[in-house]
Amino acid sequence: MTISALPEFETLLLETDQHICTCTINRPDKLNALNGRVLEDLEKAFTYINEADDIRAVILTGAGTKAFVAGADIKELSALNPETGKKLSANGQRVFSMIEDSSKPVVAVVNGYALGGGTELALSCHIRIATENAVFGLPEVSLGLIPGYGGTQRLPRLVGKGKALEMILSGRMVKAREAVDSGMANTFSGSKEDALKQAREMLGGMLKHGPVALQKAIQAVNASDDGKTSGLEAEAGLFGELCGTGDFKEGTSAFLEKRKPSFSGN
Numbered sequence: 001m002t003i004s005a006l007p008e009f010e011t012l013l014l015e016t017d018q019h020i021c022t023c024t025i026n027r028p029d030k031l032n033a034l035n036g037r038v039l040e041d042l043e044k045a046f047t048y049i050n051e052a053d054d055i056r057a058v059i060l061t062g063a064g065t066k067a068f069v070a071g072a073d074i075k076e077l078s079a080l081n082p083e084t085g086k087k088l089s090a091n092g093q094r095v096f097s098m099i100e101d102s103s104k105p106v107v108a109v110v111n112g113y114a115l116g117g118g119t120e121l122a123l124s125c126h127i128r129i130a131t132e133n134a135v136f137g138l139p140e141v142s143l144g145l146i147p148g149y150g151g152t153q154r155l156p157r158l159v160g161k162g163k164a165l166e167m168i169l170s171g172r173m174v175k176a177r178e179a180v181d182s183g184m185a186n187t188f189s190g191s192k193e194d195a196l197k198q199a200r201e202m203l204g205g206m207l208k209h210g211p212v213a214l215q216k217a218i219q220a221v222n223a224s225d226d227g228k229t230s231g232l233e234a235e236a237g238l239f240g241e242l243c244g245t246g247d248f249k250e251g252t253s254a255f256l257e258k259r260k261p262s263f264s265g266n
């Protein structure tokens with residue numbers, strides 16, 4: 001699919017520039033809290049992004065400078081019962097897994113509060129850049145809940161079980177430097193503008209490489225989280241698939257012929 005016009009959403013803004021799509025969660029008056037509509041829009045947006053040939057990478061951020069996402073919408077949460085709670089959790093998990101499994105690199109620019117579902121959303125992205133005012137945290141226990149959008153699984157993989165339990169059981173807020181030191185965020189920048197610039201530069205560097213290799217690298221790393229298949233088995237299978245691609249032939253030939261590769265994505 002090639003891009004004609006970007007789709008429009010009630011709660012998201014999509015813009016593309018040089019094959020990088022910036023997806024902004026846009027409920028600034030509620031600090032971009034995740035309600036059902038945001039989840040629905042995210043699912044549609046990522047379905048579109050994953051299929052759009054002209055989009056090769058994504059930046060996910062929140063509108064304004066105060067919050068990335070201040071959590072699941074507490075008004076909606078308060079009305080849940082066991083049945084609707086389980087359904088909402090499964091629904092959110094599906095959307096967040098779709099982001100994690102995207103074949104295109106997804107960088108979260110975490111600008112301000114990323115609490116509860118906001119931290120969980122950032123954790124489902126491939127890379128996190130925190131602004132200097134970023135605040136992460138999983139305060140669900142303070143609402144009598146536990147993280148319901150994958151936080152109990154993704155956080156320990158990044159920071160280790162002990163640190164994850166300490167954060168989840170205390171519900172305490174973690175500032176940008178601690179987030180980077182613990183491995184929760186990859187790096188931090190000053191302002192949101194600086195972080196967006198850094199994300200674009202980082203993605204620009206990645207996009208010089210063959211798209212198939214980027215896609216398989218994401219798949220292989222994600223396979224290490226999957227209890228069903230052996231990550232090493234998945235890596236070997238994906239490596240083998242890459243050896244049959246034009247990008248592999250072009251990358252190796254370009255090196256041997258001392259020229260820059262020109263990847264076609266096949």
Ligand code: DAK
Binds near residue numbers: 143
């Ligand atoms: N939900 C709804 N509205 C929110 C919100 C939220 N999470 N966070 C902020 N807002 C709204 C405020 O109500 C306020 O709206 P108005 O009163 O102006 O109409 C507006 O955003 C501005 O917020 P504040 O006036 O509170 O702003 P402050 O600067 O004073 O404070 C703050 C910023 C981020 C410290 C504060 O807003 C705050 O504490 N927000 C709540 C943070 C939080 O606890 N988030 C929820 C985490 S728990 C599950 C699925 C998912 C989850 C769990 C289970 N299953 C289905 C099982 C996930 C849970 C969570 O995310």
